[in-house]
Amino acid sequence: xxxxxxxxxxxxxxxxxxxxxxxxxxxxITAPNGKIGLELAKxxxxxxxxxxxxxxxxxxxxxxxxxxxxxxxxxxPFVFLSAKTERKDVRKGMDLGADDYITKPxxxxxxxxxxxxxxxxxxxxxxxSNHAQENAIENDDELRTLNDLKNFFDDNGTSINVASGDxxxxxxxxxxxxxxxIKGLVKCHKLDEQGKDLTTALHKADDLFGYTSFTQNIxxxxxxxxIQDTELVxxxxxxxxxxxxxxxxxxxxxxxxxxxxxxxxxxxLLQMAYSSVKKRTATTILKFAEKLxxxxxxxxxxxxxxxxxxxGIALESLIRTLSSFKExxxxxxxxxxxxxxxxxxxxxxx
Numbered sequence: 001x002x003x004x005x006x007x008x009x010x011x012x013x014x015x016x017x018x019x020x021x022x023x024x025x026x027x028x029i030t031a032p033n034g035k036i037g038l039e040l041a042k043x044x045x046x047x048x049x050x051x052x053x054x055x056x057x058x059x060x061x062x063x064x065x066x067x068x069x070x071x072x073x074x075x076x077p078f079v080f081l082s083a084k085t086e087r088k089d090v091r092k093g094m095d096l097g098a099d100d101y102i103t104k105p106x107x108x109x110x111x112x113x114x115x116x117x118x119x120x121x122x123x124x125x126x127x128x129s130n131h132a133q134e135n136a137i138e139n140d141d142e143l144r145t146l147n148d149l150k151n152f153f154d155d156n157g158t159s160i161n162v163a164s165g166d167x168x169x170x171x172x173x174x175x176x177x178x179x180x181x182i183k184g185l186v187k188c189h190k191l192d193e194q195g196k197d198l199t200t201a202l203h204k205a206d207d208l209f210g211y212t213s214f215t216q217n218i219x220x221x222x223x224x225x226x227i228q229d230t231e232l233v234x235x236x237x238x239x240x241x242x243x244x245x246x247x248x249x250x251x252x253x254x255x256x257x258x259x260x261x262x263x264x265x266x267x268x269l270l271q272m273a274y275s276s277v278k279k280r281t282a283t284t285i286l287k288f289a290e291k292l293x294x295x296x297x298x299x300x301x302x303x304x305x306x307x308x309x310x311x312g313i314a315l316e317s318l319i320r321t322l323s324s325f326k327e328x329x330x331x332x333x334x335x336x337x338x339x340x341x342x343x344x345x346x347x348x349x350x
Contacts (some may be wrong), residue, residue: 001121003027005046007037007063008081009055013104017050017081017111024112034058038066041073048119050111052095053082064096081106093307113183119206124151137334143247146254150206152243153180157233168210168224168232174213175220177234181205184230185291187306190222199309204291227306256347277313281321282349284311285338299337 002174004026008014011032018028029044030230031037035057049067053060060080067073080093083104099121100114104337124147143149156181162168168179171190179186179201188201188209200222203209212218244251287310288302308318322338325331330346334338 001025001027002048003029003044003046004115005029005031005037005041005044005049007031007034007049007051007055007060009033009052020108020111021115027215034060034063038063040269041067041076042070045072046076047122048079048115050079050081050115053080053084053089061092061096064098075122077122079114079118081111117182121154123153142199143250145250146208149247149250149254150180150208153208153233153235154182156239159234160232160234162226162230162232164226164229165272166226168226169220171221171223172219175210175218175237175291177210177236178208178240179210179224180234181207181209181233182231182233184226184232185228186223186224186230187227187309188222189309194279197305197309198225198312199306202287202291202310210234227302245333276350277311277317278321278324278349280311280313281307281318281325282330282346285340286346289340299332299334299339301336302338 006014006018006021006023006028008017008030009032014030014032018030021028029040029046031040034051034055037049037051038058040046041063042144049063051060051063058066060082064078064080067076067078077099079100079102080098080099081102081104082089082093084090093101099118102111102114125326159182160168160179162184166205168186168315169175169177179314183205185205186203186207188200188203189197191197201209209224210220212221244254282287285300286302288307304315304318304322308315311318313321322333325346326333328345330342330349332341
């Protein structure tokens, strides 16, 4: 069980947040101020620290500064939790070495997502470090896997926040950037000759997208838009070319990723050509649940237009099919939310 140190002087917020984290299967240690929190960090060496900024005794900036000077604690992921939302405050925290900055009030999913991503990144970096030591790797900067490449994006890319419904790039624009999704969901789509909107791909957290040609100046062949509030990092195409030229192992993994993408598109086209409307609808619901990392008992929120577009069927046909699935007891519908009630039967729809 991962250990979290929560440093927060507000008693109610501290207790509520600790309870939330414990329900998410974390071992939580709490401190009412920065001075006590600093001592607990040194003595318990938690896996991650969540810390308020404005506190008595020692503020959050002081805690982070002291931890960064200690060999045992300087590598512990550190996330600020604060009501200070001005850009200069955020910048100050990140300049001191914080891994993330969450503003109050925050959503439960936002906090858990930030913790999970920072713990995952720390685990990856630790694995890379251990692997390098065990194998006495001479060139420690070489990228070897897609995870290494994604870490490169995270460390060197430009952060972009996109609200749900906003366009990231449009078909025909210069394909200057490649993107990695940190959090959220992105739909790529284009219009056919009849003006029908066709979804060409769905991309979730940890997916790369936006690549066209690395050798020619080909514009984007589709439009990309967020269908949830989304956090991205972007690397220029030229910078990525330089990375791939000097890291041949990760180039091979990227080629495999592109091959898998082509296979997925082929399967989607075959499904659209030969599957029944019910089969396409069921498969699309399952695909959205997978992309949104939802368990069967959890609802997915997605527009009917997006479902119809991905399934390749008319909106009216989709709505009729969803109604029939509801009558069959396969799904539950409430507004835009869809909950899978019978996963096995939905997978067996023909």
